Amino acid sequence: MPISIRAAAIMGLGLVGTLGLAARPTVAQNADPQVQRSNAGTAGAGQAARGAAATLAPAVIAGIDMERVINEYDRYKESSETFKSEAMKKQKDLEVLLAEAKQLAEQRDQFGVGTPDYQKFSDQLADAQAKFEAQKNKISQDFTIRESNAVAEIYNDIRYIVDYIAKKKGVTFVVQVGPNNNITGENPNDVMAAVARNVVYHDPAAEITDEVITTLNAYHGRRKSQQGSAPAPAAPATGSAPAPAAGGN
Known part of the structure; x- marks a missing residue:
């Protein structure tokens, strides 16, 4: 079965990613501690944002x-x-x-x-x-x-x-x-x-x-x-007038 250009490109990206991972252990051994602390802070901020989103009330x-x-x-x-x-x-x-x-x-x-x-x-x-x-x-x-x-x-x-x-x-x-x-x-x-x-x-x-x-x-x-018989004006802006007499339930 012939492989499409798009599929070949995806496979190529996967190969590049694999090669990149193979080279990372050597780099990670000499990683800058300041960079590691920065990455940890970014991860913490992301978790906090996800937590805040989780507290939103469900839509009605x-x-x-x-x-x-x-x-x-x-x-x-x-x-x-x-x-x-x-x-x-x-x-x-x-x-x-x-x-x-x-x-x-x-x-x-x-x-x-x-x-x-x-x-x-x-x-x-x-x-x-x-x-x-x-x-x-x-x-x-x-x-x-x-x-x-x-x-x-x-x-x-x-x-x-x-x-x-x-x-x-x-x-x-x-x-x-x-x-x-x-x-x-x-x-x-x-x-x-x-x-x-x-x-x-x-x-x-x-x-x-x-x-x-x-x-x-x-x-x-x-x-x-x-x-009286005068034409009715437009409704007031939302929140600017007392609530109307409710009908229905």
């Missing part, structure tokens, strides 16, 4: 289904309804501009190409189309920024409650999990999401999703009642 891990938490968070539902309502209003504004452009196009087509009236309405149509595109882009950018800010605030709320529950339960790591159900190939997105999931299986008893949802909504409701 809990799981959370972030998709469920977000979808069942009242603040997310409220934000979604607000965005939907405002998007419909903006859509109507765009439809008005689009109707104006369509009317200008119809008026232009009543004249022959190259006539002064045709050119006049062509210029007005170009202005109307530019106005429509500019307004559409402005609305899109505005909604993108507002949506990003809303999601950030919702995530900070969730992070605040998760931090509170984790500390209450003595949990050291909270990882994202999904349902343990089998998947089908009907929805390619579900398949890809399941394959990319870091946690393939988790014990439902180690999941805090339900408690997070209950506590999160209670926290949001109390915050709204304290502020």
Whole structure:
């Protein structure tokens, strides 16, 4: 059987190591005592480091289904309804501009190409189309920024409650999990999401999703009642506010 280059290299290194060991007794007989003391100190430091690592408390891990938490968070539902309502209003504004452009196009087509009236309405149509595109882009950018800010605030709320529950339960790591159900190939997105999931299986008893949802909504409701009908602000930084009223177990 032929020997690969990698195997030959390993064997060569082993041979060099053997030759080196054969030559060491003569060198060791005349070793410097200071060097020996240094080596002993290094070994002692390594043992101390291993001992310190051994004293670390074992990790306590809990799981959370972030998709469920977000979808069942009242603040997310409220934000979604607000965005939907405002998007419909903006859509109507765009439809008005689009109707104006369509009317200008119809008026232009009543004249022959190259006539002064045709050119006049062509210029007005170009202005109307530019106005429509500019307004559409402005609305899109505005909604993108507002949506990003809303999601950030919702995530900070969730992070605040998760931090509170984790500390209450003595949990050291909270990882994202999904349902343990089998998947089908009907929805390619579900398949890809399941394959990319870091946690393939988790014990439902180690999941805090339900408690997070209950506590999160209670926290949001109390915050709204304290502020009346004003929009709820972002959650405070971790550890900077009293713990929320816990829900669940």
